[in-house]
Amino acid sequence: MSIPLSSLQSIPTSYASCSIGCKDEHTLPKKLDAISAAGFHAIELSMPDLLSFASMHLRHEVGPYDYDDLCTAAKVVKAQCDAKGLKILMLQPFANFEGWAQGSKEREDAFTRLRGWIRIMEACGTDMLQVGSSDSPEEKIGSDRNRFVSDLRELADALAEHHFRVAYENWCWSTHAPHWRDVWDIVQKVDRPNIGLCLDTFQTAGGEWGDPTTESGLVDKPKEQLEVDWQKSLKDLAKTVPKDKIYLLQISDAYKLKTTLSKEPDESGTRPRGRWSHDFRPLPFEGYLPTVEMAQAVLRTGFRGWFSYEIFDNGPDGKGKDHELIPVAKKAMECQKRFLEACADS
Template sequence: MPLKYDGHDIPTCFATCSIGFNESHTLPLKLKALADAGFGAIELSMPDILAYGKMLHGREPGSKDFDTLVEIGKQIRTQTTEYGLKIVMLQPFANFEGWPKGSDERRDAFERAKGWMRIMEAVGTDMLQVGSSDAPGISSSFDDLASDLAELADLCAEKGFRIAYENWCWATRAPNWKDVWEIVKKADRANLGLCLDTFQSAGGEWGDPTTKSGVIEGITKSELDTRWNESLTELSNTIPAEKIFILQISDAYKVVPPLETKVNEEGLRPRGQWSHDYRPLPYDGGYLPVRDFLEAVLDTGFRGYLSVEVFDAKGQERYAAMGDYAQKAMESLQKLLQS
């Protein structure tokens, strides 16, 4: 159901990767829980497509077996239609931009993109989330990154598709909202916009999982807050509302003890580790200034989808069922808009 804010209906969404914490929590059960809680749409996550394929066929399909993934996608579309849920976006498409011209990595990136576009057609969505790359060895030039995204946007435009480019706060070249906005402006394509995220910005510009305080150190807390508020004011005054395609909502736990300032065995940087495991619903144990960021985005005039994207399997164990958790998520969105 849409939520009321300032005389407008704000549509609600939930990322399928963000609910359920064991294999018994199948995609159909997730969809039912979200629909029953009043969500009108989902972000469809690739891990859920793979898991649903395993449920249907007894084995998980390959991530590049696009013929099979398309058929699975068609069946998912039937499921979402039955539950009255719109698929707003396919996610998360990673490590796309910045590879050297003529490299195997660049060829693979565009082959993957074309495969994901086939899945988008199958499931009936028109938007692809692209996360700012965390791969080593990519170009440091925003012109190069923008050129790749412009080329992808042109491919998507042929199908009537859009790209929502998101700053991942552990990214190699574009960890902040200012970075992805600069790249989007350089690319200059009507179907290329932003996926903003309360965690990615608050966790990148204000919070820090490697410090005991949980915030960026080396400056005073007053200076940190001033810098954060200046960033929010700049966002509100510079990004047109129509270039924000979706806003993802989550908080973060303070990590105790703090994470080490190094990559883990999976190659993830500290903020990437934080993102993957320590992101609860707002008002459920986190500490980031989530409401501040939401207000800044709403001040642009944005009235589009608020999408819950959390990663908190242990936290979900506190709730009796997925339906209870989905209802808690809806309540957290309502509280954010009413604060």
Template sequence: MAKSPRITLSSLRKIPLSFASCSIGKTTDSLTQRLEAISSAGFTAIELSFPDIKQYAEQLLNKQVRRDDYPDLCRAAQEIGKLCQQLGLEIMMLQPFANFEGWPKGSREREEAFTRAKKWIELMKACGADLLQVGSTDSSDDRITTDRSEIVKDLQELADMLAKENFCLAYEDWCWSTHAPTWKDVWEIVHQVDRPNVGLCLDTFQIAGSEWADPATASGLIEEIPKSEVEKRWKASMEELASSVPAEKIYLLQISDAYKPTTPIERKIKNGLLPRGQWSHDFRPMPYEGGYLPIEDVTKAVLRTGFRGYFSMEIFDNGPDGTGKEYNVGKFAKSAMENMQRLFKNVADTST
């Protein structure tokens, strides 16, 4: 597999930049305000979040809209697509499609998952997106299998549904997933799915959060093994990522860091989430804003594959204690762009 011998700054300047619509602004900031801020800051695309479609539908129609009211949701998605066109933004991906794979055959949950998939494809057509993000399932529900062959079959079926519309699937490791918490897990699954329209959604937080850090320890690091061994395994993992994943199988790299929680997160399920899931929802600042993860290591490894596709900011910053943080949406988007450019400078091998 051909590799980019050097990470030149000039090649990084050509990378298209996206922002996840769900990860900017306050509840009082309308989707229009958030999209205007993203566009003004120089981003050229968004990841469109399902909750934002629902919120926009309620604003558009001046009524409560159910999560399964797809006619109204599709109408809103179509209007969001028009708004993005006006602002010069591409809808690069629809997200987050979760709890899909691994339900027992014949179960009501599996039937509902595939019905939801068909409806999300309608949403993609309505808004103009051609990429669906699928997060690796958290099977804390013991009815969900961790059998890799069953996971693969479900994703193959979804891939084939998407292929009929010339759509693609970006599979992401969520660091709290019980069957695929690491980049290598999802890469092995994508390889086994073996469909031309299935690739990876990689994420600096998810990768470092599964293999290097642990929000449930006092140090914020994995403590089951010596720190020297953690570092050794981490370096080996990044080297393997850089040398084994084809660039064309990476569809995007999401960018965020993590705060070390001021108090370690308890090792128990809260609001349906394992500790790393709770951490993901509230403790994710943009780069260089107080986080501690080795996100530059992840970024370099991904770039060393030769990948120069979408970099997308996905930030869930409720402050170091996870209780909330106030900020101006326009300034926040500009800071995100500045820190994205700082990241490029820091990971480049050359200054040109």
């Protein structure tokens, strides 16, 4: 399928609130100002931002299970977004949900969180929940895909009662579903009309093509084979995933690291691609991943939905950059124009 530039002009744009701003003074209202001023249509509302805003707004510490307070704050955030013409595209990131053993405290906690997050979704006016494929240890959640499917079916059904959707994302450091093929297989088996994919240029290119633990920065296989495998993956994505099962495409690149990361998890248990994701994700064209090729594969499905920027850029050395909100947001919008031009083939 060709990708005429004219067909890309109406693609709506979003920015993940967690990925803009790095200073204490970068409050959620200031982030909203910058994202709106740059011309974005929506935000992904991140729970860490909502927690910080709730504590600031209510003038006491608000915790992740203080759902009454979080709902109060979410209504205020909705009003602020409405005033700026911003949609709240989804609430994120809902993590480590699927796979826990029946009767376990972890499973009970997962469903407690789900009920609380649904309340927050109602309060802030979004209809979509982002769920990342679990990175909990395999010894805790197992490897039986049927268990993951069953849990996500329960989640989708709970959301459907409120006319909500779930956008399931492959985190490239996930224990059981690091690739787009994995989450697409699971979504098909869940077989519910309100579950689809959150695809991500970093998660796919950084999982199948790039690798922060090798000196080359590439997956450890012969380069010719890597390219063959990568192109086949993109062609398969374009041919097999229906456009209406893609709910959004998140956009970011990655730096090639001067010092490779250890293949072992760090002291917090975070795997190398997780550490790479948290600190080394600039805008497209500032890293080295084939982000345009990934986006083209998504566009060749016929998808013309949300492009959402999720940029965690602490510089090539990971030591941080002196970000200011308005210039960062404007730079991302300028990048979007260049990115669409690069994706177009006519």
